[in-house]
Amino acid sequence: MTFSLIGRCARTGRLGLGITTFSLAVGGRCEGVAANVGVCKTQAFPNRTNDPLGIKLMAEGYLPARVMEMFASNDTEHSYRQIAIMNRDGRIAAHTGPGCRGWAGHEEGTDCVAFGNGLVGPQVLDGMIKGFLSRPDDALEHRLMRAIEGGRDAGGQGTPDAHRPERSAAIKVVDRRDYPDVDVRVDVHPTAVAELRRVLEEFKLYEEFYRGRDTDPAKAIPQDVFVAQLKAKRA
Amino acid sequence: MTYTILGRCAKTGRVGIGIATFSITVGRYAHSARSMVGVTVSQAFANENNNAIALRLLEQGFTAKATLEHLKANDEYFTYRQIGVIDRTGAAAAYTGPGVRGWAGEVVGDNYIATGNGLVGAHVADAIARGFLAEPDSDLEHRLLMGIEYGRDAGGQGTAEEHKAERSSALLVYSRHTYPDIDLRVDLHATAVEELRRVYVEYKQYEAYYRHRGEHPRGAQSQEAFMATLNTSAA
Amino acid sequence: MTYTLLARCPLTGQVGIGIATYSICVGLYCNGLRGNTGAVMTQAFVNQSNNPLALKLLAQGFMPGHVLDELKANDPYSEYRQIAVIDRVGRIAAYSGPKNRGWAGHKVGEGYVAMGNVLAGEHVVDAMAKAYEAATKLPFERRLLAAIEAGRDAGGQAGNDGHLTERSAAVMVYGDYDHAELDLRVDLHETAVEELRRAFEEYELYRGYYKERSKNPKDAMPQFAFVETLAKKKEVAQ
Secondary structure, eight states, X not given: OEEEEEEEOTTTOXXXXXXXXXXXXXXXXXXXXXXXXXXXXXXXXXXXXXXXXXXXXXXXXXOHHHHHHHHHHHOTTGGGEEEEEEETTOOEEEEEOTTOOSEEEEEEETTEEEEEEEESOTHHHXXXXXXXXXXXXXXXXXXXXXXXXXXXXXTOEEOSSSEEOOOEEEEEEEOSSXXXXXXXXXXXXXXXXXXXXXXXXXXXXXXXXXXXXXXXGGGOOOHHHHHHXXXXXXX | OEEEXXXXXXXXXXXXXXXXXXXXXXXXXXXXXXXXXEEEXXXXXXXXXXXXXXHHHXXXXXXXXXXHHXXXXXXXXXXXXXXXXXXXXXXXXXXXXXXXXXXXXXXXXXXXXXXXXXXXXXXXXXXXXXXXXXXXXXXXXXXXXXXXXXXXXXTOEEOSSOEEOOOEEEEEEEOSSSSOSEEEEEOXXXXXXXXXXXXXXXXXXXXXXXXXXXXXOTTOOOHHHHHHHHTOOOO | OEEEEEEXXXXXXXXXXXXXXXXXXGGGGXXXXXXXXXXXXXXXXXXXXXXXXXXXXXXXXXXHHHHHHHHHHTOTXXXXXXXXXXXXXXXXXXXXXXXXXXXXXXXXXXXXXXXXXXXXXXXXXXHHHHHHHHTTTSOHHHHHHHHHHHHHHTTOEEETTEEEOOOXXXXXXXOSSSSOSEEEEEXXXXXXXXXXXXXXXXXXXXXXXXXXXXXXXXXXXXXXXXXXXXXXXXXXXX
């Protein structure tokens, strides 16, 4: 049981994944997010070899639809996987195999694809897409955060009688660099989405400071000084 | 201010990193190991480009030492970085630039590098190494986590007058697969090393189950049924 | 007309091949080994583009079954090939095409494939598999040699006019480096498997020395001096 959204910022070309699940440490299974290439996520009963392979194939120039065909011929248990793929141009391929448990499905929206399994119903996908589209001019990471919150608020995972909490969550956004612009995770937490919101908000306060330490360390202030300044601002 | 253990298992070739720091979301620039090729870290005033470059060079066949030379030649602010590199033979090369703050340095040994900056003293780096070496027959992830915990127990970051908490931490190990064996992060927490241990213990209970359901989805036990066998509550 | 043991060592992750054939210079076709990627071999009517392509597909992360499908789909004469594919963790796919000359077939075991064509019979492949499996205490390369010798001893190859001798043979092992840990060939000899064994035992005496002179050239003993120490050891032994 998981609900996820892959999204693209049409203005900047940034790509990203927002994901949350009842399982633990889902962020440690998100290798398939690559700058200038695309996003590929396999969930439900995940085939771990898929995502690195999907990235390599997209880097070779294969379109998401062709990558999905190759996944199918490479995997005797393809019917148990749920997979969504988006390339740098925003082209999408998605698959929800009949072996996925609970309510499972995927839905495309403007610059995004929402996909989930073990959900209370399709309203979770609607909730994610609505969340993603609610403030379209915001930075991609904020849109992905609202997508996950939208999915949670629409009922999330489980059944009407037995809700399942989100116990891990992650957001990853890539731009042009070899490493992600934004990469925040919550691995084991009883309310992982709320906790991810907390981590994301905190990280956004530090983002520019950390980048400055990388590109211009001679001018960087010590981190405890920066933290003290933040504290003062908050007070 | 950060302290890190890079390690390689001489017996199996597995590579990995354990890291803890006052900064937040450290895991996003510590995903720096590659299957049977090597492991690296760039910290202090972290040059976030370095990890990808180093891994590519290691994969090409450059030694740890040569890789470090490349990173130096490619970075006008090299003197502000603290870097460790271990290659596929277990050879290790480390550097602590003069621009790095606080007590900073490394212990380089057979298939490991214990390195840190902004530490209370050299005894912290020594303790990390001791922790890593304490159980040579244990799995690599276990040894890396012990390294980090010994570092924390020896005083960690800050000065004698003012201790600095660990606010984020991460643990990552690769074996032969294109995806990690284990990839855990604590992005924002008041006691991030304790939290990493908690996450690790929790996740380890599920590890084999998650692997199995991906490789053998037919008839796989549902996660709730599996959890019932653990005698833990869901949230 | 070839018999082959292709394997991945479960202990070390090394990949390797032992091979013997009536053809000459068989070693030149054995370009299907790569550390932490896999072991592949196409024989019988050889398609030389198969091995490099298969390694690239394995490096991408495809399963051996899919790699085999790709090789066949990419080849109008796929029915003439005999193919084995082993990946970095020991998963296997193998194929003996219907147009292989008889007796042809393969046996898949734990981390290995024993295969051959124009053989004296199925018992040759069985003997190779048995010998490889029995030799668990030996280092990986010695297991490969034991398998090839067992194939020879079980009767090896047989064409229209009876037994065919082995005229070339090879044993190769790759570990975690980009270069081979062992790469020995006998390209043209009347009893190539015997000759491969002889070459191997001789080369074994030199391996440590060669490794040392590459790592530490400053202190390296000249080779003729090393050869003299070997000769002296042999004298003492006799």
